[in-house]
Amino acid sequence: MIGGPVVAVLDYGIGNLRSAQKALQRVGADARLTTDPGEIASAAGVVLPGVGAFGRCVEALEASGLAGVARTAAEQAIEGGRPFLGICVGLQLLYEGSDESPGRPGLGILEGRVTLLAGDVKRPQMQWNRLDAAAPDGDGARHPLLAEVAGDAWMYFVHSYAAPLGPHTIATCEYGTTVCAAVGAGNLWATQFHPEKSGEAGLRVLRNFVEGVDGR
């Protein structure tokens, strides 16, 4: 597919990135799986996916040489620069670290640590769950990432650890306890759920991201 804003999907050698690329293409982006810092630098938007263990993703990101690129892109986005989307472990990597892999610091863009899903629940949470898209301290306005997504939309989650709730939380879900489902800080956006695997509702989230990229 030609046309649409160029979105760089950081290909640092983990899991299935093809579905993220295909889904972004479906909603109008010129999505490219890439390891090339030049191509990433010139893209209009950046996506940091992630599956598997936190420590393994940190190692892979460092081994690929893209850790610095990802950190810079996320810092710029939080200041209102080029939009950045983290997905699943890509969200968790934005924090200082994770109890899953204590010796492996994250990118430290957002404050706090990722912790094990609390309570007497099956881990991983591997299922569809409903969002609560009102932020805990929310003023009622829907975050642009969730525009035109039902406030209680079903999304697909696969994770055993979760980010802390905080001022950047823009959606949660209930799984034993209240769990961080999405964060937004400036143009830094991230989802714990997999929008590329969440059917039409997930594609709408990706479309919102691509429109955010295109609108700048």
Add this chain to the structure above:
Amino acid sequence: MRSVRVIPCLDVDDGRVVKGVNFVGLRDAGDPVELATRYDREGADELVFLDITASSDDRDTIIDVVRRTAEQVFIPFTVGGGIRSVEDARRILRAGADKVSVMTAAAERPALIGELAAEFGSQCVVVAIDARRSDAVPSGFEVFTHGGRRQTGIDAVGWAREAERLGAGEILQTSMDRDGTRDGFDLEMLRAIGSAANVPLVASGGVGGLEHLVEGAREGGADAVLAASIFHFGEFTVAEAKAHMAQAGIPVRL
């Protein structure tokens, strides 16, 4: 909240969906990508492709199915059949699958589970357990491999526990006594496996009506219910199945 997933299963032989009774007597049920797209539209929560020709030669056929599915379908899907190594799994995942399911190779060489989990994460690793009632093992449920043809002497309940310990992120449990019979899941077997392993449990084998899906979730304790022929031959749509479950009080995505 906890929700229960409904998963159509597509047995793929040489690029076509087929369905047999007790693992034999195959009947053509259509093009896998067309069916996958239809199930997605009807509200399927996930899909499973089992490559039943996999032990033989033609691996590229399933890779092509996976690739074409990933272009069209934006819900999770698992691929199983003939995956024996990290490299086999990598090809399937790179083509667009979200999880791989291992059975025979894992029963023969359990370390495979740990290797896959270390490489791709536990969330990627489904361990399929095909079992039959048997006096040969303590729990009364014995693992069979090679499409149900080979008795292993492995206790299915102990194996489920071991699979979780090694890094399985999900267990797909099929009752071979029930598969294709339309008599419903083996609920006792489900409960036995479910009490041994604390990862999500997918029930498979024997669905003949919508009430069986309700039973699997409610009485069997399954986190997901898998069925094939009731969907393939137009008896019920996935949407009808989910509406029925919701009506019975099972939380499902509608």
